[in-house]
Amino acid sequence: MPSISAPSSKRTASLLVSVKCRPLTEAERKRSRHIIQVTDDKSLTVLDPDLSKDYLELIQNRTKERRYCFDHVFGPGCTNADVYRNISSTIAGVVQGLNATVFAYGSTGSGKTYTMVGTSKDPGLMVLSLHTIFDLIKKDKSSDIFEVSCSYLEVYNEVIYDLLEKSSGHLELREDPEHGIMVAGLRSIKVQSADKILELLNLGNSRRKTESTEANATSSRSHAVLEITVKRKQKNQYQSRILRGKLALVDLAGSERASETNLGGQKLRDGANINRSLLALANCINALGKQQKKGLAYVPYRNSKLTRILKDGLSGNSQTIMVATISPADDQYHHTINTLKYADRAKEIKTQVHKNIGTVDTHLADYQRMIDNLQIEVCHLRKELAEKESQLSIKPVEKAADDELSWLNILSRETGENVQERINLQKALFELEETNIRNRTKLQHLDDAIAMQEVIEKDGAVVQALRSRRQVILDNIRDNDEAGAAYKKDIEINEKRRCQLQDMIDEAICNNGNKIYLHILSQYRFLGMANTELQFEMAMRDQVIHDQRESMKKIWTVLLELGLDQKQIMDLAVKQGIKIEECAIAQASYLRTLQSPVVSIFGTPSCVLYHSPCLQTHPSNACIFQNHQGCSSVAYVRSQIDSPTVCREEHHSSYYLHSHDHPHMAYSGMGETKSSGRPNPCFYTPEKPAQEACCFCSPMNAQPYPCSNERSRSDKDLRHHPKELTDVMVKGLGLQSEDLDISGSRDVLVGQTGDEGGGWGGEEGVGGDWEKAGCQGFAALATISDRQPNGAVHPRWGRYVRLWLPHDVEAGALKKVIPSDGSVMTVKSPKSISLRQPIDLLLPLSCSHPKNRPLVSGFLTIAGACHGSHLPQTCSLAVHRWPNIPHLIHFSMS
Numbered sequence: 009m010p011s012i013s014a015p016s017s018k019r020t021a022s023l024l025v026s027v028k029c030r031p032l033t034e035a036e037r038k039r040s041r042h043i044i045q046v047t048d049d050k051s052l053t054v055l056d057p058d059l060s061k062d063y064l065e066l067i068q069n070r071t072k073e074r075r076y077c078f079d080h081v082f083g084p085g086c087t088n089a090d091v092y093r094n095i096s097s098t099i100a101g102v103v104q105g106l107n108a109t110v111f112a113y114g115s116t117g118s119g120k121t122y123t124m125v126g127t128s129k130d131p132g133l134m135v136l137s138l139h140t141i142f143d144l145i146k147k148d149k150s151s152d153i154f155e156v157s158c159s160y161l162e163v164y165n166e167v168i169y170d171l172l173e174k175s176s177g178h179l180e181l182r183e184d185p186e187h188g189i190m191v192a193g194l195r196s197i198k199v200q201s202a203d204k205i206l207e208l209l210n211l212g213n214s215r216r217k218t219e220s221t222e223a224n225a226t227s228s229r230s231h232a233v234l235e236i237t238v239k240r241k242q243k244n245q246y247q248s249r250i251l252r253g254k255l256a257l258v259d260l261a262g263s264e265r266a267s268e269t270n271l272g273g274q275k276l277r278d279g280a281n282i283n284r285s286l287l288a289l290a291n292c293i294n295a296l297g298k299q300q301k302k303g304l305a306y307v308p309y310r311n312s313k314l315t316r317i318l319k320d321g322l323s324g325n326s327q328t329i330m331v332a333t334i335s336p337a338d339d340q341y342h343h344t345i346n347t348l349k350y351a352d353r354a355k356e357i358k359t360q361v362h363k364n365i366g367t368v369d370t371h372l373a374d375y376q377r378m379i380d381n382l383q384i385e386v387c388h389l390r391k392e393l394a395e396k397e398s399q400l401s402i403k404p405v406e407k408a409a410d411d412e413l414s415w416l417n418i419l420s421r422e423t424g425e426n427v428q429e430r431i432n433l434q435k436a437l438f439e440l441e442e443t444n445i446r447n448r449t450k451l452q453h454l455d456d457a458i459a460m461q462e463v464i465e466k467d468g469a470v471v472q473a474l475r476s477r478r479q480v481i482l483d484n485i486r487d488n489d490e491a492g493a494a495y496k497k498d499i500e501i502n503e504k505r506r507c508q509l510q511d512m513i514d515e516a517i518c519n520n521g522n523k524i525y526l527h528i529l530s531q532y533r534f535l536g537m538a539n540t541e542l543q544f545e546m547a548m549r550d551q552v553i554h555d556q557r558e559s560m561k562k563i564w565t566v567l568l569e570l571g572l573d574q575k576q577i578m579d580l581a582v583k584q585g586i587k588i589e590e591c592a593i594a595q596a597s598y599l600r601t602l603q604s605p606v607v608s609i610f611g612t613p614s615c616v617l618y619h620s621p622c623l624q625t626h627p628s629n630a631c632i633f634q635n636h637q638g639c640s641s642v643a644y645v646r647s648q649i650d651s652p653t654v655c656r657e658e659h660h661s662s663y664y665l666h667s668h669d670h671p672h673m674a675y676s677g678m679g680e681t682k683s684s685g686r687p688n689p690c691f692y693t694p695e696k697p698a699q700e701a702c703c704f705c706s707p708m709n710a711q712p713y714p715c716s717n718e719r720s721r722s723d724k725d726l727r728h729h730p731k732e733l734t735d736v737m738v739k740g741l742g743l744q745s746e747d748l749d750i751s752g753s754r755d756v757l758v759g760q761t762g763d764e765g766g767g768w769g770g771e772e773g774v775g776g777d778w779e780k781a782g783c784q785g786f787a788a789l790a791t792i793s794d795r796q797p798n799g800a801v802h803p804r805w806g807r808y809v810r811l812w813l814p815h816d817v818e819a820g821a822l823k824k825v826i827p828s829d830g831s832v833m834t835v836k837s838p839k840s841i842s843l844r845q846p847i848d849l850l851l852p853l854s855c856s857h858p859k860n861r862p863l864v865s866g867f868l869t870i871a872g873a874c875h876g877s878h879l880p881q882t883c884s885l886a887v888h889r890w891p892n893i894p895h896l897i898h899f900s901m902s
């Protein structure tokens with residue numbers, strides 16, 4: 009039996025904020041007054057720059073003098089080494105597998121580069137950190153093997169360049185589940201000594217874009233990120249543990265107002281992009297600071313490349329240090345106050361620090377390989393394109409052809425950027441909606457709490473506190489909705505641009521004689537898009553995996569807080585015949601090993617689920633059901649807990665189950681399951697005692713259960729998270745499932761027509777009229793519940809369904825939704841239903857539960873039709889084709 013262990017512990021760390029005030033420069037000394045007073049090593053005062061204020065104004069407290077406290081404050085007399093002394097312990101953690109981020113934040117000319125890079129006399133934090141890392145490695149007494157590598161990039165005008173490459177192309181960001189945000193194609197150079205890195209650092213710095221502005225003679229025009237990775241591996245040990253610490257040292261570009269710096273043309277554009285990134289950073293700091301007080305505020309990381317790169321440092325797994333640099337000059341008062349305002353807010357930011365002990369899920373590795381292969385192909389095509397271009401330019405062709413080529417190149421680049429932008433915007437929208445789903449769940453909890461408390465005391469202090477909390481959440485929801493609307497507008501703009509570009513390429517293909525070139529171009533474009541699509545899917549799924557991991561951790565916390573140790577949990581599990589695997593193992597092999605039944609009901613009593621002890625190779629939570637008109641379908645059902653761990657293996661299983669050629673099981677329309685070869689699956693509804701359940705077949709190694717003639721409810725399966733663990737808690741510890749409020753508000757169910765589109769309601773069904781009309785049908789299932797995770801019935805639950813469809817389908821294609829009470833609800837289709845554009849359905853009163861609850865628990869059948877060849881014949885193929893099952897049909901409740 010595999011061993012189990014609790015997840016590695018996380019430590020919540022506050023962002024450490026140091027403020028560094030530089031001395032007045034030679035020029036400033038002549039014209040400016042020094043307005044910074046460092047009171048002690050933790051506080052400073054910014055004096056009012058206006059000396060002309062009279063006594064009255066001062067006593068009326070109209071002075072602009074401001075006082076601030078931080079973790080550390082360094083005056084003009086301090087060196088970089090003084091600043092470093094307070095952060096060296098954090099840097100040392102990198103050698104122990106921890107992540108750290110250090111960034112300098114301040115207005116232009118305030119001393120960011122001086123602090124990070126420094127001079128030979130006063131080496132900066134980058135240099136000092138490197139020395140610490142190599143000194144520690146040298147002094148290490150263990151037999152561990154260390155490997156240090158470094159990369160250095162810059163973000164200039166929202167484009168990422170490799171500073172260690174002589175002439176770097178544009179680099180793209182990728183979201184990696186194990187390592188967070190990564191820059192695809194960025195060189196990582198293995199280094200043996202600090203001197204080697206310093207050499208690389210100098211080389212990179214010489215390539216950095218700097219300009220002379222009025223505010224700073226060598227103003228950095230780009231944001232630079234030096235990343236040092238320290239890999240530590242135990243020597244000579246089987247399955248040795250690898251620790252991987254990462255240090256990111258960031259020197260931000262100078263922010264300035266165009267009006268102050270007399271910029272124009274390119275410089276003005278640089279300034280705008282620099283400010284866009286810095287504004288995005290400031291907004292993230294704002295939102296993160298607010299989060300501590302206000303709960304779930306959306307953090308707009310996606311608004312710039314810089315914030316995406318810094319995401320881990322701002323909220324993820326990293327101990328982060330912000331060095332706010334300020335100028336003491338009175339004419340910089342506003343910039344100084346602005347910097348200090350954000351630094352003050354940043355004090356509220358919390359990160360979660362834990363050691364990086366690497367594990368790689370096999371399916372993730374599969375995806376990675378696919379992406380890598382695509383990228384190799386993209387590179388290959390790029391090369392071919394370049395060759396083709398040079399061939400063409402060698403030929404004595406006229407200037408017109410050259411112009412055409414460069415025009416096509418621009419077109420190709422813009423297409424790539426358009427796709428990237430679209431993906432980024434969609435992800436942002438997705439995350440925003442996730443945040444609001446959680447906000448709405450919180451709101452419901454608060455409503456319940458307020459209602460309960462009001463029974464005790466109508467307007468007491470607790471009620472008031474709850475109400476003000478409620479207001480905060482409402483504000484968050486409103487802010488997020490506004491941000492969402494802005495993203496939607498951006499998506500519209502992006503879509504328009506996409507159409508324009510497409511038209512231009514199509515026209516070029518029609519008109520241009522150079523067919524090979526255009527062929528390569530379009531192939532390149534196609535592969536590039538496929539590549540980014542895959543990355544998108546990967547990132548979406550990673551998000552879901554992340555959620556699941558969080559849920560697992562919560563369950564572990566509950567179990568451990570109950571006073572049980574791992575062995576006891578394991579024993580309880582064994583007694584109940586439940587198999588528990590280590591978190592990471594469970595992620596990968598969850599569906600294969602799951603033994604627990606999942607309940608399902610649809611329409612009539614003949615709806616059953618099968619339990620998988622006898623079919624271990626299939627996902628146990630597959631469901632066979634019969635609809636209210638007596639036609640059967642097979643559906644692949646996923647409950648909340650396991651929906652996230654979708655891997656390709658599952659899709660095969662799903663498809664396998666539905667295939668007519670299934671070697672082990674055939675299912676006929678009217679409720680007979682024919683067995684062939686393998687033991688048949690058994691069916692039961694867990695809410696009913698075993699005797700009441702029925703069996704469609706005679707399983708060889710499972711007890712047949714009679715089936716209830718009533719419509720049973722499926723509330724319980726909706727709430728379950730990592731199911732082995734909840735089973736331990738419910739069966740082993742005698743807890744009520746309702747006690748296990750491990751929040752998360754999603755249930756995902758995906759279904760499809762079983763018999764080539766047949767079986768969804770005769771003439772009107774998928775296989776009926778629509779097929780005759782030349783359409784292909786599809787059908788899907790979504791669960792719905794009027795119960796909250798804590799078991800309480802809430803009137804608003806179950807009224808809101810959100811769907812993502814597997815493909816774009818035409819307007820009006822979504823035909824009907826059938827709630828499990830048998831009523832049919834016609835759907836007013838939105839103008840267009842498109843992939844990843846969710847459709848929100850608010851259920852009408854006709855879907856009411858007899859007891860006036862908005863809707864009974866159960867399933868919705870969603871049926872529709874789609875013209876053309878976009879949609880595979882059944883959803884099962886769609887499932888097979890689109891690895892991202894949870895996003896095919898995504899259902900959420902609020």
Ligand SMILES: Nc1ncnc2c1ncn2[C@@H]1O[C@H](COP(=O)(O)OP(=O)(O)OP(=O)(O)O)[C@@H](O)[C@H]1O
Nearest residue numbers: 030115116117118119120121122224227228261262
């Ligand atoms: N602690 C210090 N001691 C002496 N001189 C300093 C110090 N900090 C900064 N300076 C000087 O101030 C000037 C501006 O510094 P620096 O270039 O580091 O600013 P910056 O914030 O990086 O500007 P930008 O954002 O425009 O790149 C430089 O001439 C630098 O030498």
